[in-house]
Amino acid sequence: MEKQELSHILVILAGLLRAVGIACMIALIFMGARLRYIFLIALLTVGGIFTTVLSFLLGILSFTHAVIYEVVVIFINVLVFFHAYREKKNLPPPKPSETTRCVVCSAYIKPNQEYFVLRCGENYLYFDTEEHLKRFLENIEEYKKFRNLQIKEPECYYIHSKRIWVDLKQKEVGVSKSN
Ligand SMILES: [Zn+2]
Numbered sequence: 001m002e003k004q005e006l007s008h009i010l011v012i013l014a015g016l017l018r019a020v021g022i023a024c025m026i027a028l029i030f031m032g033a034r035l036r037y038i039f040l041i042a043l044l045t046v047g048g049i050f051t052t053v054l055s056f057l058l059g060i061l062s063f064t065h066a067v068i069y070e071v072v073v074i075f076i077n078v079l080v081f082f083h084a085y086r087e088k089k090n091l092p093p094p095k096p097s098e099t100t101r102c103v104v105c106s107a108y109i110k111p112n113q114e115y116f117v118l119r120c121g122e123n124y125l126y127f128d129t130e131e132h133l134k135r136f137l138e139n140i141e142e143y144k145k146f147r148n149l150q151i152k153e154p155e156c157y158y159i160h161s162k163r164i165w166v167d168l169k170q171k172e173v174g175v176s177k178s179n
Contacts, residue, residue, distance in 0.1 A: 006063045010056055013070045014049040020074050021045030024081040037084035041077050048073035090165060093117040093124045093158050103147060104132035115160045121152030133157060137168075 021041055028038050048070060056066040096109035109115045109126045116133045118125040127133040136143050137154065144151065156167045 003057075007053065007056060010053050010063070010066055010070065013067065014053055017048050017070055017074050017077070018045060021048075021077055024077055028081065028084055031085065031088055033084040033088045037080055040080055044073055044077055044080070092163060093119065096126050100126050102126060102128040102132055103143060103149075104136050117158040117160070118154050119156050119158070119165075120154045123149075123151045125149075125151070130159075 021044065024041050025038050025045075028041070052061070052066045052070045052073075055061040056063060061069065095111050096115060098108075100109040101107060102109060103125045104127060107128045109128055114129075116127040116130055118127065118133060118136070125136070127136065140154070143149065154168055156165045158165050
């Protein structure tokens with residue numbers, strides 16, 4: 001094939017790389033993932049597109065190497081995306097403030113003592129004991145009316161002392177890396 005035809009294939013692959021990069025970035029922005037991952041994907045995408053096509057045209061990379069390079073960049077983008085997604089999912093909830101109270105018994109939540117956090121969509125509910133968390137889950141409709149809570153279905157809960165999230169549906173446990 002002519003060099004021009006080959007570079008067309010690279011441009012098509014670059015289009016795929018761009019599409020994957022943009023899709024990953026939009027998903028991460030909506031997820032509220034860390035900015036560093038969004039920048040990293042932007043850099044990989046823009047850098048990947050320019051360097052592959054350019055280095056092929058300049059004869060620095062052979063066609064095969066340029067294709068491998070582009071595919072590898074796409075693969076790295078997807079890896080960065082999943083890493084950011086997992087980290088976001090396992091990130092600890094916000095620390096309780098001075099006015100945070102247990103939803104069940106209204107006791108103040110002390111940040112340096114044991115507490116439990118229930119995640120319902122974007123909302124976090126705090127409990128001073130596991131027993132109160134369980135009581136809330138068993139009588140969720142009553143507590144929602146009683147406390148006038150506008151919350152989504154509970155997904156998982158956080159055990160402060162163990163720094164882990166426990167899924168309510170599966171038994172999957174995610175260990176949080178940062179504080
Ligand atoms: Zn309580």
